[in-house]
Amino acid sequence: MDVSSQIEIFKAIIQDIQHSNTDIIKISQEAIKLCRTTLCSLRGIVKSKGFKSQKEEVQFFKKLKQIPSSYLIYYLEVYAFECQLSKISIQFRQKFSDKTKNHYYQFLMNHIDFVNYIEQGQAHLDICYFTRNQSVQIMMMHTNDYFYDLDFYTSHDMLLTKINGYKRFIDYLEDRINGYSHVSYNSKLEWTSSKVALTELIYALYHSQAINNGHAEIKEIANELQKIFNFDLGDFYRTYLEIRSRKKRKTKFLDELSMCLTSELEKKNS
Known part of the structure; x- marks a missing residue:
């Protein structure tokens, strides 16, 4: 080599x-x-x-x-x-x-x-x-x-x-x-969906390069969203591995987000 x-x-x-x-x-x-x-x-x-x-x-x-x-x-x-x-x-x-x-x-x-x-x-x-x-x-x-x-x-x-x-x-x-x-966000927002759902969102943001033109590390994104949503993800990489091992619908939460938004848009246009 x-x-x-x-x-x-x-x-x-x-x-x-x-x-x-x-x-x-x-x-x-x-x-x-x-x-x-x-x-x-x-x-x-x-x-x-x-x-x-x-x-x-x-x-x-x-x-x-x-x-x-x-x-x-x-x-x-x-x-x-x-x-x-x-x-x-x-x-x-x-x-x-x-x-x-x-x-x-x-x-x-x-x-x-x-x-x-x-x-x-x-x-x-x-x-x-x-x-x-x-x-x-x-x-x-x-x-x-x-x-x-x-x-x-x-x-x-x-x-x-x-x-x-x-x-x-x-x-x-x-x-x-x-x-x-770093000054605390004192955010009043609370993540009320699952740990798996937030992990999906974090990795989607990371792989889409939607933050800092793709230069943000996965850990940075995860840390900031945990602060904003007052939520502890724990070992989110292990959760990510569980998502990868799914047999069907690997992006279940993201699919549901898309469906909810699409449904709402169609209602507004009808």
Whole structure:
């Protein structure tokens, strides 16, 4: 299997993992395993086949390898953060999250020149940064990176991995922090249909890409609707699996919604 195929498989599986559970610890554990397995496979391909050109080598270390490696960094950080957070009293959690976020912002600031190089789409130093030039690696590798296999790392691809992973983690922390300060809806609405019905609606909104142009995560949609309707869905993914296993009328509630609206419209027109 080639590198591109491995990456496409990784993308598909990581999405399944992200939508397979509401427990971020479990999601992180599964994602970390997948990232490590994928990187091990990519390492085998690189060591056995090599690259046809410097352009191909740069593409691998600057773009392709970054996908599983940055997710690995991200989920390692999420896992460590959530494990620590669970041991901190509620009144100190926002302070802890702010302090953590500032730490990663400081890392980005410490490497601002390289961050700008990447964000501005520059490429004039790519040969130095993203090919396995041994003399450059000796100068640029940090002391805590001494154990890296030099056939599978360049002087800057791990730095880029950390930057990409930390950026994603900062976004995660900001969502967490916003959650602490989020003002309650004080909604007077109450969901009086079933858990299964609300789950159907959530997944319909998600798969139709009707919210945020399709960029909203399933968990975000579920959390917001639970707040609006003062309703606890519990493990809604398990409910979704039950819906998928139905023999007939998988979208029973949505079908009923459509029928009710259609019937009412026809009454108004008669």
